[in-house]
Amino acid sequence: TQLLEQSPQFLSIQEGENLTVYCNSSSVFSSLQWYRQEPGEGPVLLVTVVTGGEVKKLKRLTFQFGDARKDSSLHITAAQPGDTGLYLCGSGNTGKLIFGQGTTLQVKP
Amino acid sequence: DTAVSQTPKYLVTQMGNDKSIKCEQNLGHDTMYWYKQDSKKFLKIMFSYNNKELIINETVPNRFSPKSPDKAHLNLHINSLELGDSAVYFCASSPSQSIWRQGSTTPLHFGNGTRLTVT
Numbered sequence: 001t002q003l004l005e006q007s008p009q010f011l012s013i014q015e016g017e018n019l020t021v022y023c024n025s026s027s028v029f030s031s032l033q034w035y036r037q038e039p040g041e042g043p044v045l046l047v048t049v050v051t052g053g054e055v056k057k058l059k060r061l062t063f064q065f066g067d068a069r070k071d072s073s074l075h076i077t078a079a080q081p082g083d084t085g086l087y088l089c090g091s092g093n094t095g096k097l098i099f100g101q102g103t104t105l106q107v108k109p
Numbered sequence: 110d111t112a113v114s115q116t117p118k119y120l121v122t123q124m125g126n127d128k129s130i131k132c133e134q135n136l137g138h139d140t141m142y143w144y145k146q147d148s149k150k151f152l153k154i155m156f157s158y159n160n161k162e163l164i165i166n167e168t169v170p171n172r173f174s175p176k177s178p179d180k181a182h183l184n185l186h187i188n189s190l191e192l193g194d195s196a197v198y199f200c201a202s203s204p205s206q207s208i209w210r211q212g213s214t215t216p217l218h219f220g221n222g223t224r225l226t227v228t
Contacts, residue, residue: 033216042113042199042219043152086150090217096142096165097217099152 004089004100012106016078021103023072023089030092032072034063037086037102046074079107112136115200115220122190123228130185130223132200138218139205140164141183143175146197146222158183159205190227197222 005024013019023032031050035043047056049065049072056063060083062075076083084107090099115132122128134141142165143155157165158177172188183200200220 035217041221042201043217044219045216048216088152096154096157098154102150102152104150 004091004098006087006089006100006103008103009101010104010106012108013079015081015107015109017107018075018077019079019105020073020075021087021105023074023100025070025091027070029065029069029072032065032069033090033097034072034074035088035090035099037088039085043086043088076105079105081107081109083107113200113202113218113220115198115223117223118221119224119226121226121228124190124192126190127186127188128190128225129187130198130200130225132183132185132220134181134200134202134218136202136218138202139180140203141177141180142201142203142217143183143185144199144201144219146199148196152199156183156185187225190225192227195225195227197224199223 007022011019031048033048034046036046037043047058047063049063052065052067052069054065060077064073084105087103088099090097113134120128140159142157144152145155146152154167155169156175160180161177174186175183177183199222201217203217204215
């Protein structure tokens with residue numbers, strides 16, 4: 001069974017700082033999705049990465065897929081309080097999507 | 110125009126009771142899921158239904174019984190509730206279970222969760 005490990009588990013930063021969160025696996029990802037979950041809501045897809053080495057940008061968010069497709073990172077530039085939430089990486093496996101344990105991000109004004 | 114809706118939003122009940130959570134999606138998707146999110150925010154799949162047929166059962170206690178009357182609805186009934194059942198339960202849907210293959214970019218659509226508290 002593929003396991004996804006995310007780090008760090010918790011991150012509390014000031015508005016304007018940069019940060020990176022990581023998602024790693026012992027086996028190769030077929031594809032990887034990043035979701036953000038805000039308090040009281042369900043996770044919402046941010047991006048899907050498929051090709052090793054792929055980089056995708058979503059405004060201030062940059063997603064990178066490792067060359068060997070066993071790791072991924074999410075970098076946020078100049079974090080805003082609106083970026084606060086739980087960031088989850090997920091990978092498809094045998095008809096289901098499994099998730100890492102998530103990174104809880106708090107951005108203080 | 111809510112895509113995946115689940116009710117109730119909050120559920121507080123005593124140990125030993127039986128309760129149900131309802132889920133409906135208006136996206137025309139074939140596959141629906143129940144996930145459980147524990148107090149540490151870990152989101153774990155419980156069940157998956159494809160066109161009303163159970164296709165994934167992740168070793169969930171048989172006190173949990175999902176029911177899909179049609180492909181737009183997936184309900185979750187829980188018997189003899191225990192303290193450890195306290196969690197947030199999320200319903201989700203996707204076009205089909207076969208989307209989880211290489212190159213798939215289709216998202217999972219989640220409801221806003223049901224917070225179950227067992228006292």
